[in-house]
Amino acid sequence: MRLTDTFAALREQNKKAFIAYIAAGDPNFDKSLEIMHTLADIGADVLELGLPFSDPLADGIVNQMAADRALKAGMSTARTLDLIRAFREKNQSTPLVLFTYLNPIFTYGFGKFQKEAVDAGADGVLLLDLPPDEAALSEELAQNHGLSHIRLIAPSTPPERVKLLAAQSEGFIYALSRTGVTGGHSAPAETIPAQVAAIKQHTETPVCVGFGISNPEQAALVAKSSDGIIVGSAIVKQVELNLENPAQAVREFTLPLIQAIR
Numbered sequence: 001m002r003l004t005d006t007f008a009a010l011r012e013q014n015k016k017a018f019i020a021y022i023a024a025g026d027p028n029f030d031k032s033l034e035i036m037h038t039l040a041d042i043g044a045d046v047l048e049l050g051l052p053f054s055d056p057l058a059d060g061i062v063n064q065m066a067a068d069r070a071l072k073a074g075m076s077t078a079r080t081l082d083l084i085r086a087f088r089e090k091n092q093s094t095p096l097v098l099f100t101y102l103n104p105i106f107t108y109g110f111g112k113f114q115k116e117a118v119d120a121g122a123d124g125v126l127l128l129d130l131p132p133d134e135a136a137l138s139e140e141l142a143q144n145h146g147l148s149h150i151r152l153i154a155p156s157t158p159p160e161r162v163k164l165l166a167a168q169s170e171g172f173i174y175a176l177s178r179t180g181v182t183g184g185h186s187a188p189a190e191t192i193p194a195q196v197a198a199i200k201q202h203t204e205t206p207v208c209v210g211f212g213i214s215n216p217e218q219a220a221l222v223a224k225s226s227d228g229i230i231v232g233s234a235i236v237k238q239v240e241l242n243l244e245n246p247a248q249a250v251r252e253f254t255l256p257l258i259q260a261i262r
């Protein structure tokens with residue numbers, strides 16, 4: 001269990017998790033693979049791979065453009081699984097979580113997707129538009145073939161649902177620092193500690209916070225009141241700005257963020 005092992009080791013060392021989000025296949029298959037290895041090399045604890053989808057309703061412009069680049073370069077659900085297999089040839093230890101929406105998984109087939117994702121070397125999945133009650137209804141989803149289902153909790157999530165989601169979430173809990181879409185340049189540091197504490201009342205599962213973290217100061221601040229942080233758009237932006245050699249730009253930008261929480 002790569003996810004649980006990673007979080008257990010971090011907890012033991014009193015360390016916070018750094019979770020890096022990129023779009024699978026952005027700007028193309030080979031460069032994306034190189035970026036994944038680079039992020040693992042510089043110490044990212046978990047990689048979150050966005051499965052490119054044409055209607056990513058919770059994504060801001062930076063992530064939308066990344067998904068677009070990936071789709072134009074031929075990415076698909078099947079190719080994303082190939083990318084995971086290719087990554088696992090050299091890296092068997094860094095947990096990988098897939099981020100996506102119900103639609104592409106539904107089209108592919110829930111059972112088939114979950115089984116193939118685990119076989120390829122994925123550890124978890126975050127289905128952004130899967131309500132918890134629906135999850136309970138679907139037997140196909142419940143039989144997850146060992147793929148951890150990570151749940152999102154927003155500041156607007158009502159308390160009873162926080163309890164339900166916290167109990168259901170496997171691996172870790174993704175707490176959104178604010179409502180809206182991904183990106184932007186700030187996470188509201190004032191409200192995060194209480195939000196994380198409210199979730200922690202219901203569970204021992206680690207709570208990581210994402211949305212709007214884009215510099216070392218914010219990274220350190222948010223990490224202080226949580227078990228880890230998720231950084232997406234700010235890393236993806238480096239790919240956008242350096243399409244020739246994105247891995248190097250990602251390394252230079254991300255390393256200080258990781259160092260800030262160590």
Ligand SMILES: O=P(O)(O)OC[C@@H](O)[C@@H](O)c1c[nH]c2ccccc12
Pocket residue numbers: 021048050058059063099128181182183184210211212213230231232233234
């Ligand atoms: O981009 P930000 O603000 O750093 O937030 C992380 C985010 O990109 C990543 O976790 C993610 C990508 N797509 C999403 C859709 C919804 C919620 C979260 C996500």
